[in-house]
Amino acid sequence: MQNPIVAEAESTNLQEVTYSYQGRVWRRFWKSPLTIAGIAGLLFLVLFSFVGPLIYRVNPLAINLAHMMQPPSAQFPLGTDDLGRNYLSRVMVGGQSSLIVGFASAVVSMAFGTLYGMVSGMASRWVDTIMMRIVDIILSIPGLFILLFLDAVFKPSVFIMVLILAATSWLSVARLVRAEVLSLKTRTYVEAAQALGASNWRIMLRYLFPNFLGTVLVAGTFSVAISILSVATLSFLGLGLPPPAPNWGAELSSAMNYMFQNSWWLTYPPGLAILLAELSINFIGDGLRQAFDSRM
Structure with a gap:
């Protein structure tokens, strides 16, 4: 049986090494100009x-046919749409549902995908094979088809959209986590923990999860970007959140009806908002990838 004093010293050294590694990781993360951007x-x-609508208090649903298709002016900073609604307020409020659905679906998919991947990696050979075949079968179906099918079956709402997007984005996280678990569970410290009688759950949470946390975080940031783009795609196709609630994809879809009528103010704001969201989240994800990459 291991000496308690030696065990305590090794635990202290392990914590010091962990804290030192974490410090280097976050220093590398904040050092990247693209991460800051x-x-x-x-x-x-x-x-x-979220703060803009509290300052610019204009009802995004208010219809005023006397101000239809007005270009940007002092009264309407981003102009008005085909029903005379204030476009700035609609773009502001439309960002709320897009960002909430994007981040919430990424959190749900990361949590479920991580749990599924850890269980699959630590399970027996046959259980692991069955669980991964389920993932492969779902991955063989085009993701857009699954999104369209689920969106047609269930009445769209913010909660339902979160579940629909999470149902298609957890698969890649599960495969990444399983690969990390298969690689890490053969390490000496994991085998030592098993020899001392540690349960599989303790091994997964105490010894495995901290070592692939970086992989999960990087995958999660890119999942956010994909979810925001998926929300915009479904709304652009008319299958997203129901009107009159605004969102970036629906506003861009409506603007396409007037793109040949010199109504540029209807197209650029939601399109640039989606582009900025995608670039920002991908920059953050790339910064996390470089920070956790020991070769950098």
Whole structure:
């Protein structure tokens, strides 16, 4: 049986090494100019979407046919749409549903995908094979088809959209986590923990999860970007959140009806908002990838 003093010393050394590694990781993360640009862009969108409506108090659903299709002016900073609604307020409020659905679906998919991948990696050979074949079968179906099918079956709402997007994005996380678990569970410290009688759950949470946390975080950031784009795609196709609630994809879809009528103010704001969200989140994800990459 191991000496308690030696065990305590090894645990202290392990914690010091872990804290030192974490410090280097976050220093590398904040050192990247693209990371700073991504955080600044995402912070701007969050303030624009959630704080902006509190300052610019204009009802985005108010219809005024006397001000239809007005270009940007002092009264209407981003103009009006085909029903005379204030476009700035609609773009602001439209960002709320896009960002909430994007981030919430990524959190759900990361949590379920991580749990599924850890269980599959630590399970017996036959259980692991069955679980991964289920993932392969779902991955063989085009993701857009699954999204369209689920969106047609269930009445769209923010909660339902979160579940629909999470149902298609957890698969890649599960495969990444399983691969990490298969690689890590053969390490000496894991075998030592098993020899001392540690349960599989303790091994997964105490010894495995901290070592592939970086992989999960990187996959999660890119999942956010994909979810925001998926929300915009479904709304652009008319299958997203039901009107009159605004969102970036629906506003862009409506603007396409007037793109040949010199109504540029209807197209650029939601399109640039989606582009900025995608670039910002991808910059943050790339910064996390470089920070956790030991070769950098």
